[in-house]
Amino acid sequence: MAIPSSIGSGQVKPEFSRPAQRSLFMWLTTVVLTLAGVSLLWLKPPHFDQSPNALRPRNSRAYAALDEIKARLDRQQEPLWLMFEGQSVTDVARRLEVVEPLLQRAVSNQWISGFTLPTTLWPQATNQAANRPAALSLVAQRDGIRGATLAAGFTSNALVIADNMIHTWGQSLVTTNLFWPTNANSRWVLEKLTARTTNAWLAIGLVYPTAGGAAKSFDALTELGGQMLREGVRLSGWELLGPSVSVLVQRDLKLVLGPIFLLVLVTLWLAFRNWRDVFWSLATLLFSGLSLHVLMALAGWSWNMMNVMALPLLLGMGVDFSIHIQLALRRHGGDPGLVRGSVGRALLLAGSTTVAGFASLAFASNAGIAGLGKICAAGIICAMLTAVFLLPAWWRTTSTQPRRIA
Numbered sequence: 001m002a003i004p005s006s007i008g009s010g011q012v013k014p015e016f017s018r019p020a021q022r023s024l025f026m027w028l029t030t031v032v033l034t035l036a037g038v039s040l041l042w043l044k045p046p047h048f049d050q051s052p053n054a055l056r057p058r059n060s061r062a063y064a065a066l067d068e069i070k071a072r073l074d075r076q077q078e079p080l081w082l083m084f085e086g087q088s089v090t091d092v093a094r095r096l097e098v099v100e101p102l103l104q105r106a107v108s109n110q111w112i113s114g115f116t117l118p119t120t121l122w123p124q125a126t127n128q129a130a131n132r133p134a135a136l137s138l139v140a141q142r143d144g145i146r147g148a149t150l151a152a153g154f155t156s157n158a159l160v161i162a163d164n165m166i167h168t169w170g171q172s173l174v175t176t177n178l179f180w181p182t183n184a185n186s187r188w189v190l191e192k193l194t195a196r197t198t199n200a201w202l203a204i205g206l207v208y209p210t211a212g213g214a215a216k217s218f219d220a221l222t223e224l225g226g227q228m229l230r231e232g233v234r235l236s237g238w239e240l241l242g243p244s245v246s247v248l249v250q251r252d253l254k255l256v257l258g259p260i261f262l263l264v265l266v267t268l269w270l271a272f273r274n275w276r277d278v279f280w281s282l283a284t285l286l287f288s289g290l291s292l293h294v295l296m297a298l299a300g301w302s303w304n305m306m307n308v309m310a311l312p313l314l315l316g317m318g319v320d321f322s323i324h325i326q327l328a329l330r331r332h333g334g335d336p337g338l339v340r341g342s343v344g345r346a347l348l349l350a351g352s353t354t355v356a357g358f359a360s361l362a363f364a365s366n367a368g369i370a371g372l373g374k375i376c377a378a379g380i381i382c383a384m385l386t387a388v389f390l391l392p393a394w395w396r397t398t399s400t401q402p403r404r405i406a
Contacts, residue, residue: 022393023397026394027397037293046303049246049303050242050304051243052241052242054304054305054306054307054368055366056367058364058370077209077239078209078238079209080206080235080239080240081235082205082234083233083234084232085201086201086232089122089125089178091201092122093124095233096203096205097119099117099205102224102227102231103115106220106224110210111221113208113210114207115207118205121190122203135169135172135173138169139173142163142170149162225240250308253308256312257312260312264319265278267323268282271327280391280395281319281322281326283394284322285322288379291386292314292378292379292382295378304371306367306369306372307368307372307374313379314379314380314383317379318383321351321384321386324387325347328343328344329396336393347387348384351380351383351384352384355377355380355384358376358377359373359374
């Protein structure tokens with residue numbers, strides 16, 4: 001029972017009324033924020049952005065110009081790339097022939113909206129062999145064709161293109177290998193879609209995702225990429241990078257957070273030797289995470305492959321704050337005023353400098369680094385305020401330790 005004390009007006013006021021009011025206010029704050037957080041969590045669960053935007057610069061003139069060009073050309077979707085490789089021209093031609101039905105089936109299944117292959121530009125041994133007799137005949141009749149054209153009233157200028165074509169066909173008949181055009185226009189076109197090295201032949205094609213981009217149809221594109229890979233063809237592109245890396249990040253994150261959580265439990269037990277205090281530390285972490293989700297939802301932030309790396313850091317910081325506060329509560333007999341005035345003040349100062357350091361990353365030119373800085377700063381603020389102001393009220397509710405008068 002509280003010891004009454006005399007007030008100047010003659011009224012009697014309980015000595016614990018002010019601490020009790022503060023504790024009641026902290027509990028009301030906890031209940032309100034918890035209800036708001038759970039409701040928001042139900043209505044708007046955490047979203048993981050699988051796009052590669054986290055790897056892009058925030059303010060890039062080059063990207064802005066590219067986006068404007070795509071808007072003017074009505075090409076909002078980035079195409080994906082098909083990469084064909086073979087030890088010979090025939091190998092690449094065979095892969096082009098095998099892959100085309102797979103792509104046509106993908107269009108029918110609405111996995112992709114279309115594709116472009118360099119099949120018509122790639123030399124075909126059978127076609128060149130079939131055209132060789134006709135080309136030989138035209139080369140042999142070159143003079144006759146020229147004379148007949150001039151006799152019909154045309155000038156020699158009208159024969160420039162025809163002469164060049166027949167001359168090129170004549171060159172193709174000299175070699176027994178596959179013939180590649182060597183004029184400037186042909187080289188300019190072919191170098192956009194083909195490449196040759198000392199021991200390999202390369203060709204590329206384009207695949208156009210369906211409306212919504214590669215991230216929306218990632219599963220279908222993954223299956224299509226697997227079919228292509230079995231034929232020795234690789235499906236790749238910037239739009240696939242984000243979803244691919246995000247899947248790996250989410251998978252590895254589960255493998256990382258599991259051992260970290262077990263380590264946290266062991267650390268808390270070694271620090272407290274009391275499951276009640278361990279529970280309040282875990283409650284601090286849970287409430288901090290719920291508060292962070294509220295802030296992210298209100299600010300329109302989402303998780304991505306970069307800022308998700310903040311989770312292990314925030315987990316460690318939250319545990320650190322809760323351990324310091326609960327040990328201080330034990331030392332000061334559960335007096336929240338003494339705890340906030342000593343350890344709490346130190347944690348607020350140290351946490352604020354850490355928040356300032358991470359918040360400065362929000363001005364980074366890279367979108368992923370900026371997002372990581374904002375998430376870290378917001379998460380540390382949530383953990384720090386929860387531990388310093390709310391945890392003492394929670395702890396005093398279940399503590400059996402004799403309390404000092406606040």
